[in-house]
Amino acid sequence: MHALRRCSLVLGATLGLLQAPAGRAYLPPADQRSTGCTPAPRADCAGADLRFADLAGRDLAGANFRGADLRRADLRGANLVGADFTDAIAMAADFSKAYLGQARFVRARLTGADFEAARMSKSDFSQADLDAANLSAAWAVGTLFVGARLDAADAQETKFSAANFQDASMRGTKIRFAVFSGANFERCEQCPTDW
Numbered sequence: 001m002h003a004l005r006r007c008s009l010v011l012g013a014t015l016g017l018l019q020a021p022a023g024r025a026y027l028p029p030a031d032q033r034s035t036g037c038t039p040a041p042r043a044d045c046a047g048a049d050l051r052f053a054d055l056a057g058r059d060l061a062g063a064n065f066r067g068a069d070l071r072r073a074d075l076r077g078a079n080l081v082g083a084d085f086t087d088a089i090a091m092a093a094d095f096s097k098a099y100l101g102q103a104r105f106v107r108a109r110l111t112g113a114d115f116e117a118a119r120m121s122k123s124d125f126s127q128a129d130l131d132a133a134n135l136s137a138a139w140a141v142g143t144l145f146v147g148a149r150l151d152a153a154d155a156q157e158t159k160f161s162a163a164n165f166q167d168a169s170m171r172g173t174k175i176r177f178a179v180f181s182g183a184n185f186e187r188c189e190q191c192p193t194d195w
Helices: 002-018
Strands: none
């Protein structure tokens, strides 16, 4: 009987691995993991494991994602106004067309994240890692990028009016048709100088 039970456990684990998408380990959907959080407005999801979570279009305004793992999470079109992503890991996460006004991404790891056409005015990306991130056509008016790294990012057609890039780095960043009127570039590496 024990041998049969052991065999069924091994078979179940093997089938779980076979169902995993190519190139990544199987993870149950975020709402089925014991993350200790239910993503909702003002939810406390600090430190939660939300890798690959499908949160597209959800209302998560004011939610606490401090230190959460959101790698490859889908947050397209989500309402994240006032949400806190301080120290979060959200590499390759999709924030395209999301509403991020006054959100905090302080020290967040956002390498390769997609913020295309996101609305992120007055957000705080201080000391965030945005290397190779897609910020094209985003609205980032009055946003803080103090000490942030935006190396090799795509910021074409982005509105950065009155944004603060003090001590930031923009090595190799694509900025064609971006708007920087009133932006602060004090001690910024390879930031535009003709604004």
